[in-house]
Amino acid sequence: MIKVAIDGPSGAGKSTVSKAVAKELGYIYVDTGAMYRAAALGCICGEIDISTNPDAAAEMVSYMNIDIKYGEDGTQLIYLDKENVTDFIRTPEVSIGASDISKIPAVRLKLVDIQRKLGEKSNVIMDGRDIGTYVFPDADVKIFLTASPEERARRRHKELLEKGQNVTFEEVLEDMRYRDKNDSTRAFAPLVPAEDSIMLETDGICFEDTVKKVLEIINERLEKNAL
Numbered sequence: 001m002i003k004v005a006i007d008g009p010s011g012a013g014k015s016t017v018s019k020a021v022a023k024e025l026g027y028i029y030v031d032t033g034a035m036y037r038a039a040a041l042g043c044i045c046g047e048i049d050i051s052t053n054p055d056a057a058a059e060m061v062s063y064m065n066i067d068i069k070y071g072e073d074g075t076q077l078i079y080l081d082k083e084n085v086t087d088f089i090r091t092p093e094v095s096i097g098a099s100d101i102s103k104i105p106a107v108r109l110k111l112v113d114i115q116r117k118l119g120e121k122s123n124v125i126m127d128g129r130d131i132g133t134y135v136f137p138d139a140d141v142k143i144f145l146t147a148s149p150e151e152r153a154r155r156r157h158k159e160l161l162e163k164g165q166n167v168t169f170e171e172v173l174e175d176m177r178y179r180d181k182n183d184s185t186r187a188f189a190p191l192v193p194a195e196d197s198i199m200l201e202t203d204g205i206c207f208e209d210t211v212k213k214v215l216e217i218i219n220e221r222l223e224k225n226a227l
């Protein structure tokens, strides 16, 4: 099975780009951030403060059933204990909770196990923070997609406004910086580019051109690997 790892910080456009590329190639697409978000949502609903009580959060996650399914149009749906929670995981509260919960090794081990099993079943494009370094160190293609914090905050702000969420640009930028720091300084599987990943900076590059570039990189790499 072919595995393509797309890593990078929040708001770099990983999910929209990966989704489009997966559709073009006929691979399944897995947004691993949604799993950390579902785990955080479960803890928030259970009134567990993840940052001050990581042990209780880890225990709660150990009982959770987190599952990925696909809608008729191929969109990824995320299930928490058999409930479709896809529409509830993109709030600022869940974003911070997901970043906090992702620092807990027991939580990561549980979710990584699910992610590796998904990669056994079909060709996959998986996006996250540690796919090329930890989940699939043997991935066929590894891309690290990034952009400046301001550019990423601008994109995320626009997305949230379109969804009707009332947040300011400064709030989004602050949340982005908090998560960047959290995600790249945690002890276990931090956000760092894999040594053999291809860096792609997307400041000033439109979505269509980024998709084109990612497809080019994948095709070139797969051709090279086949030689």
Ligand code: DC
Residues within 6 Å of the ligand: 010, 011, 032, 033, 034, 036, 037, 095, 098, 099, 102, 127, 128, 129, 130, 131, 179, 183
């Ligand atoms: O990609 P995202 O913004 O939906 O991810 C939410 C959080 O989950 C992010 O702050 C870090 C964490 N995460 C992670 O640690 N490892 C992954 N593979 C994916 C996400």
